[in-house]
Amino acid sequence: MPRLKAGELSRISFELNGRTVSGYAEPRMLLADFLRHEVGATGTHVGCEHGVCGACTLRLDGAAIRSCLTFAVQTNGRHVETVECLAAEDGTLSRLQAAFRRHHALQCGFCTPGILMSLEDFLGRHPSPGEQEVREMLSGHLCRCTGYSGIVRAVMEVVAESESGDA
Amino acid sequence: MKPAPFDFVSPDSLEEALAVLAETGEDARILAGGQTLTPMLNMRLVEPAVLIDISRLQTLDYVRRENGHIELGAAATQAALEAWPDLPACAPLLAQALPHVGHFQTRNRGTVCGSLAFADPSAELPLCLALLEGEVVLQSSARRRVVKAADFQLGMLSTARESDEMIIAARFPVAEAGTGYAFTEMALRHGDFALAAMAVMARKGSLRIAVGGVADRPVARDYPADLGGDALDDALNDLAWDLAAADDHHATARYRRELVRRLGRKTVEEALACRA
Ligand code: FES
Numbered sequence: 494m495p496r497l498k499a500g501e502l503s504r505i506s507f508e509l510n511g512r513t514v515s516g517y518a519e520p521r522m523l524l525a526d527f528l529r530h531e532v533g534a535t536g537t538h539v540g541c542e543h544g545v546c547g548a549c550t551l552r553l554d555g556a557a558i559r560s561c562l563t564f565a566v567q568t569n570g571r572h573v574e575t576v577e578c579l580a581a582e583d584g585t586l587s588r589l590q591a592a593f594r595r596h597h598a599l600q601c602g603f604c605t606p607g608i609l610m611s612l613e614d615f616l617g618r619h620p621s622p623g624e625q626e627v628r629e630m631l632s633g634h635l636c637r638c639t640g641y642s643g644i645v646r647a648v649m650e651v652v653a654e655s656e657s658g659d660a
Numbered sequence: 661m662k663p664a665p666f667d668f669v670s671p672d673s674l675e676e677a678l679a680v681l682a683e684t685g686e687d688a689r690i691l692a693g694g695q696t697l698t699p700m701l702n703m704r705l706v707e708p709a710v711l712i713d714i715s716r717l718q719t720l721d722y723v724r725r726e727n728g729h730i731e732l733g734a735a736a737t738q739a740a741l742e743a744w745p746d747l748p749a750c751a752p753l754l755a756q757a758l759p760h761v762g763h764f765q766t767r768n769r770g771t772v773c774g775s776l777a778f779a780d781p782s783a784e785l786p787l788c789l790a791l792l793e794g795e796v797v798l799q800s801s802a803r804r805r806v807v808k809a810a811d812f813q814l815g816m817l818s819t820a821r822e823s824d825e826m827i828i829a830a831r832f833p834v835a836e837a838g839t840g841y842a843f844t845e846m847a848l849r850h851g852d853f854a855l856a857a858m859a860v861m862a863r864k865g866s867l868r869i870a871v872g873g874v875a876d877r878p879v880a881r882d883y884p885a886d887l888g889g890d891a892l893d894d895a896l897n898d899l900a901w902d903l904a905a906a907d908d909h910h911a912t913a914r915y916r917r918e919l920v921r922r923l924g925r926k927t928v929e930e931a932l933a934c935r936a
């Protein structure tokens with residue numbers, strides 16, 4: 494059975510947004526820190542480090558999770574998706590990102606990557622949520638700038654577009 | 661806010677996990693979903709020497725109906741239970757309570773057994789286990805025992821689990837026909853810890869009421885089925901006082917007693933309506 498010693502570096506390798514990345518981490522290194530400091534993928538933000546603020550949310554094998562509550566060593570061989578995967582290569586924003594911009598759903602942008610990655614999972618499971626459900630989903634994220642209204646508007650617009658087959 | 665160093669063990673089987681636990685005892689912690697343990701590690705409230713990661717043990721990752729119970733293995737996430745197709749029919753109480761457990765992003769990893777293991781007095785799943793009189797299966801290298809909910813949670817963050825034991829499964833009794841179930845809670849924000857949470861089971865011949873978030877553990881009591889009107893108010897008032905609520909920075913004891921009285925009545929009414 495694999496046993497990693499405290500303080501000892503081990504090699505971590507997983508698929509990040511469709512390409513393989515690797516680096517070294519000791520067992521206690523959080524996935525969020527591994528991404529930011531070892532891989533250099535700084536789109537994922539770190540706020541509270543105890544699962545409350547939602548800034549560090551990303552998708553692990555498709556499910557939105559807190560990367561501050563997951564250890565890098567647990568992600569070996571798995572699929573990680575972060576906010577960096579949303580816009581096209583040429584910088585064209587995803588529909589949700591574009592709606593965020595239109596509706597002033599971000600100001601400083603600190604909370605935004607986490608919210609977008611939660612929504613990727615959430616809207617996949619609930620393609621036609623009501624506003625109340627969207628607000629409940631957002632209770633897992635803290636935004637200190639926008640007051641959430643713009644975020645709710647942006648999400649509801651994208652939902653309405655998809656419902657009218659405008660996608 | 662980074663964890664203190666620890667060894668990280670990834671056992672390939674339950675037996676291996678239990679062997680490490682037997683040899684390390686109190687210095688080891690089981691890591692399942694990590695949604696409570698990791699914050700505690702990050703804040704250095706706990707500094708175990710060894711983490712035993714059971715999250716990828718397939719044999720512990722199941723939700724199934726068996727012998728009148730819904731049984732969940734130690735690696736089964738709250739999200740897996742929420743998505744279990746039979747949930748609304750087999751366990752309407754859990755179906756109502758689960759959306760209140762943390763946030764969907766934490767339910768994606770957090771496990772049901774993990775929540776029971778931490779025994780937070782305001783947590784929803786221990787409250788449901790107490791109301792339904794479920795049980796917990798504890799196993800060590802040497803023995804296996806099944807402990808009833810009432811004997812399992814002993815107080816604030818404290819359970820009957822010995823340091824060489826692991827919760828390998830939790831069992832919630834399947835809903836009885838002709839019985840109404842209801843769950844309500846009051847929290848500052850959706851997903852926050854409950855200031856008070858109530859769960860009620862209305863059978864034909866009896867009423868069972870459980871309260872979480874007020875005493876140091878969930879408390880459940882049985883009443884006659886015809887308890888109504890003033891008698892119900894009196895019963896809830898007595899219950900509210902018996903819980904010995906304390907003031908904290910979220911709410912006063914008096915406010916919590918009022919929640920027990922008001923949420924209690926509302927939850928009883930809902931359970932009775934579901935039974936009808
Ligand atoms: S940094 Fe992970 S939830 Fe706040």
Ligand code: FES
Nearest residue numbers: 600602636637638
């Ligand atoms: S945009 Fe600044 S915290 Fe949300």
